[in-house]
Amino acid sequence: MILTVIYCCVYATVIVPAFVANGLEVDFPSRPTVGLKSDTRSELDQQLVPEIKQQNGQSRSIAVFPTSSEKAVGPENITQDDLDLRQTFDLTNEQRQAGQPSQWLSKIFSDAMWTFVPHSKSKSKCNLQARLYQQHLSNNTHWAIRMLDASLIVPSGIIAGAGQQFGHPDQCIHTRVPLPDFRTKYCLPSAQFSPYKGLYPDFYNKRTRDWPPYDMEKNIWDFIRPRDQLIRFTRHSFSWGLCIPESCSAEDIQTSLNDTLSRAFAKHQIHIQVNLTELQCYSVSEEKMCLVCTDSSILSGYCSSLSTKK
Structure with missing residues (x-):
């Protein structure tokens, strides 16, 4: 009986006005849902689950947990911060169930690339120079920071179709490293x-149109997924500039990137596959035309001019 009275007081005096003020319509549950929350199973730490009617007519539950002040649930102890925290927690779970990643891919990518260092299964020189690069990065050494700064760390504009993000090729290949036989390479x-x-699951279903007006209420994966239209931007892939030691081969870098990024993205239920060939890499010491990107005449022309610089 006491629990029911507490529930009704909280619901009528705090929760309902808060959601009404935010334009949400509230339905009273047919009966209170009360469950023990804490490890001690105290009757004070209880979970009240009001139902919120959304614009589509469906109802969902807003989880209500013990207050931030760790006091008993009651009208005098629940603050607006508590309500905001509980609503945010519930919406986060709802977004995950709806297929929205807890972090957007640019954040996942940048976190992984900040600490990326290539490795090789067969080339000790690559591993040695990669460790030197990592060590000098931690010391904020000029040449190492220049290499990092020349690389694309945080991708942007992918949704708009900005699929090629070069970083700074010139800064990379003209970085002079004061170590024996250590040169840089841009890939x-x-x-x-x-x-x-x-x-x-809908990402793998039949493709839909790709022209405005776009439905801004739909999941972002629906917008990114491949389409059948030929005239469209590719939003589920991108290329980025990377500055690394020249001693590491394209195969070494590809393997290292797949190892690093696959682990990072798997935590958020996202597949990622990296591809790299020697034609997509360039260093000043190479006596060849740079064909970094076969479908980008701008970058190919840029690399052609670099090959003349000695």
């Missing part, structure tokens, strides 16, 4: 990503 790896089928 343009490409990555293709997609959600796990369990995260967003």
Whole structure:
């Protein structure tokens, strides 16, 4: 009886006015839902689950947990911060169930690339120079920071179709490293990503149109997924500039990137596959035409001019 009275007081005096003020319509549950929350199973730490009617007519539950002040649930102890926290927690779970990643891919990518260092299974020189690069990065050494700064760390504009993000090739290949036989190399790896089928099954269904007006209420994966139209931007893949030691081969870099990025993206139920060939890499010491990106005449022309610089 006491629990029911507490529930009704909280619901009528705090929760309902808060959601009404935010334009949400509230339905009273047919009966209170009360469950023990804490490890001690105290009757004070209880979970009240009001139902919120959304614009589509469906109802969902807003989880209500013990207050931030760790006091008993009651009208005098629940603050607006508590309500905001509980609503945010519930919406986050709802977004995950709807196929929205807990972090957007640019954040996942940048976190992984900040600490990326290539490795090789067969070339000790690559591993040695990669460790030197990592060590000098931690010391904020000028040449190492220049290499990092020349690389694309945080991709942007992918949704708009900005699929080629070069970083700064010139800064990379003209970085002078004051170590024996240590030169830099600029590469343009490409990555293709997609959600796990369990995260967003519709990504793998029949393709839909790709022209305005776009439905801004739909899941972002629906907008990114490949389409049948020929005239469209590719939003599920991108290429980025990367500055690394020249002693590491394209195969070494591709393997290292796949190892690093696959682990990072798997935590968020996203597949990612990186591809890189020697034609997509360039260094000043190479006596060849740079064909970093076969479908980009701008970058190919840029690399051609670099090959004349000695």
